[in-house]
Amino acid sequence: MTTKSITLGQLLNIVGGTLVRGKRDLLLSSANYGKPKYLRTEHLYIFSTQKSQTHQLDAIRRVVPRAVIIPSSVSASSVPLSSAVIRVTEPYVAFWRLALWNWKQTAVTVIGITGSAGKSTTTEMVTAILSQTRSLVKTMGNLNTFTYLPSYLTRLTPKHEYLVLEMGMKSLNNIARQCSVVRPDIGVVTNVGEAHVGSLGSLDTIVRAKQELIDGMNPKGILWLNADDKRSRKLNTRNFLGKVHTFGINNTADIRAKDIDQRTNGITFTACFEGRNVPIFIPTIGIHNVYNALAAIGIARSLGNSIEQIRKGLASFQPPRMRMQLLKGTRDRWLINDAWNANPSAMVAGLKSFREWGKNRPHVAVLGDMLELGKLTRSAHQQIGRIVAHLPLTQLITVGKYARIISQSAIEKGMDPKKVFHYNSTASLLRHLKQLPANAVVYFKASRKMHFEKVIRALNTV
Incomplete structure (x- = not known):
C-alpha cells in the first residue's frame, strides 16, 4: 500500500496516539496494515489485532520496518529499536484515519462495479482497457467490502487517475458505506441474482443492496445497467440525476452484442454502439462474459477511451482464476x-x-x-x-x-x-x-x- 509521502510527525497528527520513539521528520511513503507476509523495510507497519501477534512480531523483527503502529497490548520493547513506534488505542481506526487523509489528497475518477455475478471479471476487463494509458488502483481478489476500502485508499498517489472498485456486500448498507466515502463517478450493476440471499433474506433485499450503488453515486455520474436482466429493472433510477445507459444482447440497449461465436480460445462478437459495429474478441468462454465485456465497453467509452484501446484491452485481459x-x-x-x-x-x-x-x-x-x-x-x-x-x-x-x-x-x-x-x-x-x-x-x-x-x-x- 503506497501513500503520499508524509513525515512521522504528520502521521502522528493524522492518526493520534502517542509517539513512543522516532524522529518526527522521518519520511514515510508506504503503509502495510496487518500483512506481515508482504512486509518491507520501507513500510509503515500497522498492527492488526485480528491477526496473530506472534507472526506479526516475528516479521517485524526479521524485516525491521521504518515505523510501526502498535496497540496497547503490544510492548514497544518487542519492536526493533531502529523502528519508530506510535501507540494507539485501535490500529484499524488509525489505518482508516490515514486512508481518509490520503484520499483527500487525490482527485481520481471512481468507478464502482457491483452485481450478483460478473463483478470481478468486469473489473479485470475495465482495468485491462484503462491501464494501457492511465495509472489506477483496483480491487484485489475478492477483497471487495467496506472493511478493505482503506487498503485501496492508502495505495493512491498523485500519479493515479482512476480508482476501480469492485463493490461487494455481505449485508445491507455495505455498498452504501463504501459510497459514503468514495462516491462513484461511473457505476455499473452487472445483474441482480441470488448471491447472498441466505444472509439477506430475500431477492427484494438483494435489489435494495444493489440500489445502494445508484443512491450513493455522484449525482452527475454515469450509470450502466443490464437491459436483459429482469431484476435489474426493479432498480430505481428516478432520483438519479446523472446519465443512465444500458447494455445487453436480446433487448434494446445503448450497447448490444450480436454474432456471438464461442471458439476454443475465447469468444468473438460484434459490439453495436454509437452507430458502429465493432468486432470484439475476449479470451474467455461463457455468454455471460459477453455481458461483462459490454459493461466494460460502456465504462471505457464513458471515460473517452478509443475503440482501438477497448479492443486491445479486452483481447489481452487475464480472466480471473476459477471463473470459466x-x-x-x-x-x-x-x-x-x-x-x-x-x-x-x-x-x-x-x-x-x-x-x-x-x-x-x-x-x-x-x-x-x-x-x-x-x-x-x-x-x-x-x-x-x-x-x-x-x-x-x-x-x-x-x-x-x-x-x-x-x-x-x-x-x-x-x-x-x-x-x-x-x-x-x-x-x-x-x-x-x-x-x-x-x-x-x-x-x-x-x-x-x-x-x-x-x-x-x-x-x-x-
Whole structure:
C-alpha cells in the first residue's frame, strides 16, 4: 500500500496516539496494515489485532520496518529499536484515519462495479482497457467490502487517475458505506441474482443492496445497467440525476452484442454502439462474459477511451482464476473451472455456455452445493436439476448434501438415471472422473467452500 509521502510527525497528527520513539521528520511513503507476509523495510507497519501477534512480531523483527503502529497490548520493547513506534488505542481506526487523509489528497475518477455475478471479471476487463494509458488502483481478489476500502485508499498517489472498485456486500448498507466515502463517478450493476440471499433474506433485499450503488453515486455520474436482466429493472433510477445507459444482447440497449461465436480460445462478437459495429474478441468462454465485456465497453467509452484501446484491452485481459477458466486435462480432456462461487443464475449461465463449447465432445457437468441461499436452498437446487434434465449432457455428477437435490430433480424430470452420479467423497469422485471418456469437456461449478479447485488440480496436466 503506497501513500503520499508524509513525515512521522504528520502521521502522528493524522492518526493520534502517542509517539513512543522516532524522529518526527522521518519520511514515510508506504503503509502495510496487518500483512506481515508482504512486509518491507520501507513500510509503515500497522498492527492488526485480528491477526496473530506472534507472526506479526516475528516479521517485524526479521524485516525491521521504518515505523510501526502498535496497540496497547503490544510492548514497544518487542519492536526493533531502529523502528519508530506510535501507540494507539485501535490500529484499524488509525489505518482508516490515514486512508481518509490520503484520499483527500487525490482527485481520481471512481468507478464502482457491483452485481450478483460478473463483478470481478468486469473489473479485470475495465482495468485491462484503462491501464494501457492511465495509472489506477483496483480491487484485489475478492477483497471487495467496506472493511478493505482503506487498503485501496492508502495505495493512491498523485500519479493515479482512476480508482476501480469492485463493490461487494455481505449485508445491507455495505455498498452504501463504501459510497459514503468514495462516491462513484461511473457505476455499473452487472445483474441482480441470488448471491447472498441466505444472509439477506430475500431477492427484494438483494435489489435494495444493489440500489445502494445508484443512491450513493455522484449525482452527475454515469450509470450502466443490464437491459436483459429482469431484476435489474426493479432498480430505481428516478432520483438519479446523472446519465443512465444500458447494455445487453436480446433487448434494446445503448450497447448490444450480436454474432456471438464461442471458439476454443475465447469468444468473438460484434459490439453495436454509437452507430458502429465493432468486432470484439475476449479470451474467455461463457455468454455471460459477453455481458461483462459490454459493461466494460460502456465504462471505457464513458471515460473517452478509443475503440482501438477497448479492443486491445479486452483481447489481452487475464480472466480471473476459477471463473470459466479453461484448463487442459489428461487424455485430451478440457476442464472448465467455474467454481469460484455459485448461485442459481450463475450456474445456469455456466451450464448453458459450456454446452456451446466443444460441441462434438462428450459433456460432463460436475455440480456441487450452492451455499448461502437460505430458504431458497431446496427450490434453487431443484431448479438446476430441472434445467440440467433438458440439456444434452453425457453425464451429470453431483457432490454434497444439497447437490444431491440437483441429481434427484434431474431424474424426476426425465434424465436417464444411468447418466446421473452422486458422490460425497473426493476420492470416489476422482476415481470416477479419471474414467471419463477421452476428449470430454468437464464443467465444474459449486460454492467456494466446496473446494473444487483441489479436484481440478488432480486432473490438470499443467
